[in-house]
Amino acid sequence: MGRLFGSDGVRGRANQDLTAELALDLAVAASHVLGESGAQRRLKALVGRDPRISGQFLECAVVAGLASTGVDVVRVGVIPTPGLAHLVRAGGADLGVMLTASHNPMPENGIKFFRAGGWKLDDAAEDAIEAQLLEPWQRPMGAAVGRVSDAPQLVEEYVHHLVSTLRTVTQDNISLVGLKVVLDLANGAGHRTAPAAFRELGAEVVVINGKPDGTNINDRCGSTHPEELQRAVLEHGADLGIALDGDADRAIAVAADGEIVDGDQMIAILALAMQERGLLKGRAVVVTSMSNLGLDHALKDRGIDVIRTDVGDRHVMRAMRDGGYNLGGEPVGHVILRDLATTGDGALTALMLMAVMSDSGAPLAELASVVQRIPQVLINVPDVDKHRVETDADVVAAVAAANAALGARGRVLLRPSGTEQVVRVMVECEDAERSRAVAEGLAAVVAERLTLRTTTPRSTARG
Template sequence: MSRKYFGTDGIRGRANGLITPELALKVGQAAGLVFQRGEHRHRVVIGKDTRLSGYMIENAMVAGFTSVGMDVLLVGPMPTPAVAMLTKSMRADLGVMISASHNLFEDNGIKLFGPLGYKLSDDVEKQIEELLDENLDKRLSQSASLGRARRIDGVHDRYIEFAKRTLPRNLSLDGLRVVIDCAHGAAYKVAPEALWELGADVISIGVEPDGFNINKECGSTAPEALSRKVREMRADIGIALDGDADRLIMVDERGHLVDGDQLLAVIAQSWKEDGRLAKPGIVSTVMSNLGLERFLKAQGIDLIRTAVGDRYVLEQMLQHGYNVGGEPSGHIIMSDHATTGDGFVAALQVLAVVTKLGRPVSEVCHLFDPLPQILKNVRYRSGKPLDDAEVKSTIAAGEQRLNGHGRLLIRPSGTEPVIRVMGEGDDRVMVEEVVDSIVDALGHAAAA
């Protein structure tokens, strides 16, 4: 069965486009029916970020869940990893995060977590999808069995304590000046408060949500504002979260960007030295830079690659016993602490290393020089250009040319008729020539 609603990270689209109150209500009903297992009173935790459409979707989902007899616990604006944590700690059957992550306010989405705080498997999502297109009127609860909804206080303090407990009890951030950009999103209260409680001198930006400004010229996808603030305030480090705080980008004291690959290198090296790596390896995606792989290899740490998407990173971690993984975009998962990517907890791990070493962030967080990486997209109308004989021959020639000096990644997009061609290697000119030759061959095949 093809996936009609769910993508790689829940259901996402334009508010009142794909994400309508009707769909949200049906998702609540369908998910509620799938997760009503056993005779106990069933409950769901619902959190959201700060975008305007969250109110509309939240109310519709409450109607859906209560109509099939599920109680609803509303926690308001909270980071995605906090909702996952609360789902498990409050012994709920299901968790929901209403968010479109790093997208602008016009979009929204629905992320679902199982009772242990993990994102749903493909099989469970398919069960929910099958129900979305059915008439569920005959499966609604009787009047006396309807669910109830109530708002839960104190959840911000729960997450702050959870985040702080991921650090040694005697660790203090005293003397560290930190700028944090919360993207006017879900972490706008908890992240600055937690840093202050840990002793940091905190300068906060992106903490005035109005329903429209989430991720707008701020946050992990637009770190320029953070870089300027770090330089202006002469801060030691800058932290940029996205709208639901499951991803992280940092900048050093000079305002220079520190991406997810560098952050993975810092955490992996530190955890290996402390004996905290479950296995001598970490998990990342095919998009992680070859420079990271070479650095880790020199440290005796393997890099295991997966398809793009943090859910695939987590699946590999769980199947093979790794406890650190992530993506260049800043999704970092540390399974000792969380069941999904947690940008803020990852930031705390890096701050702990900075504090321990007592060196500038520009030194601590620059462990390798990334190899030149070229990414180009080729759009096509129909057919399978990658099956063309000339294209196959050109790709083989490119791989042979880069052998030992770089790598190629050619993959069709999962959401649009585009083929992505990525090459990286020691010689930028060579990489450009190889990528351009493949792009030209794909262009000819697409036009044929």
């Protein structure tokens, strides 16, 4: 069996790859690894989920696994992932379990674990949970088994957290009155919490895709499919649109003119606003290798450093914690405000973005224009030995030569897929034709040197 944990928890097709039996076993193992060793008190866990119908039986399995180890379990019900993380931290729980596959379609589901304090797990904790799956354990009996209770009212505490956080951070009792926003809620976990927080702060809110039925989560909507949101912003004459994903830990924005504002641009907007107020720690932001080079140019020209990590918001968070930084994220819309949250929070990010708009009086398109995206070409090279991408001498030499040729105004990234035998070749350069030529040359080297069988690379281009 390969490693169960991916870039963000355990995911798979519900009831095939991710079964009730596996969910129960993972919960048992997690309680042993994440619970306080030798604690003289009863351990407490919070369990939440997104609206997928498969989340119901997986929740039952997780709750049973935790309670069978003597952990008291509180079921929160449908709640955004950052909401559960906040409640774990605020309530002093020993661990949290979120049933969600984030932006993935409905047949998928997943399990995300949080340790005490609301933090995602590092690789060592995940490896320990996987190892614990094979170990025998002593089962408590009688009064020693865990109690199970329901506390759906805790969702309202998360809404209060969003509202109070914005008011505290801005220090101006800021209001969003006068701003009209369209919220695409992806028929997901944020369908109640996000509209409530935005309206309480005074914004005029139009909701689309806010009626989850258990099967329509992320179905041609939300942050991975913003086309409907773009149309709705124009139709309603809104100041902006915000698209969340299924578990509401990421957000993509749309300006009044219908143009997408991605995570890189939102990070730049927040970084400049925080720097102006003296709130940007270390005068730096942390992003992944996938962030556009245009972000580097925009911020470095204004005295802000850009620090890069591996793909995945937990890698961003680890670098932020290690370096003492308080802003980071990914272009897909995971934005982490570390002073305010332990994970990406789409609603919180959007509220902070609107606060900058309200404070500056500038439209979103003007604020976002600080980042001029560098043309980017991405080529997926399938059916190759992805594990040799960093060790094959010819591939390494080709990458070095390409980086030297592009210089400081361009870059090359070869990244193995986390789930397939695919190597992703990305090239950024201000000359789009040159980007494509360099990318195609590198893809050819990868295909020739690492091939598992004869194949033709597939390519896409992004501006």
